[in-house]
Amino acid sequence: MKKISGLGICLFVVLGVFTIGYFVMANKISYDFKTDFETELYNLKISSIEDIAVIYAANTENVFGENKDAYITVDTLAQGGFLMNNDGVVEDPRDSEKKLNDLKIKLTNDQDKITAKVLI
Numbered sequence: 001m002k003k004i005s006g007l008g009i010c011l012f013v014v015l016g017v018f019t020i021g022y023f024v025m026a027n028k029i030s031y032d033f034k035t036d037f038e039t040e041l042y043n044l045k046i047s048s049i050e051d052i053a054v055i056y057a058a059n060t061e062n063v064f065g066e067n068k069d070a071y072i073t074v075d076t077l078a079q080g081g082f083l084m085n086n087d088g089v090v091e092d093p094r095d096s097e098k099k100l101n102d103l104k105i106k107l108t109n110d111q112d113k114i115t116a117k118v119l120i
Contacts, residue, residue, distance in 0.1 A: 041093040046118050053105045053116035064109045075101040
């Protein structure tokens with residue numbers, strides 16, 4: 001039987017420690033990359049609705065009247081053909097049973113700069 005030297009034992013222990021460390025860190029890091037795609041898609045949809053609302057306000061007369069603020073709904077954009085949707089229904093990507101049509105959008109015209117914010 002061959003005798004293992006002290007250096008061989010040290011290398012074996014170091015290799016074991018690095019292997020255990022690798023598996024612990026790989027497990028921890030893998031959870032850091034977990035992405036919630038439904039929430040990301042929802043945020044993108046809200047952002048695009050705000051952009052489309054600005055286009056709607058810029059191309060529609062008398063949206064603001066005498067006020068600098070105006071309110072519309074997502075349904076207004078959907079029914080006006082500004083949103084691509086299924087028969088006027090804007091689905092919530094987080095839950096297909098929910099609809100976004102009732103969300104209000106605040107339009108602001110500040111010195112001919114129009115902004116929109118979906119009120120959640």
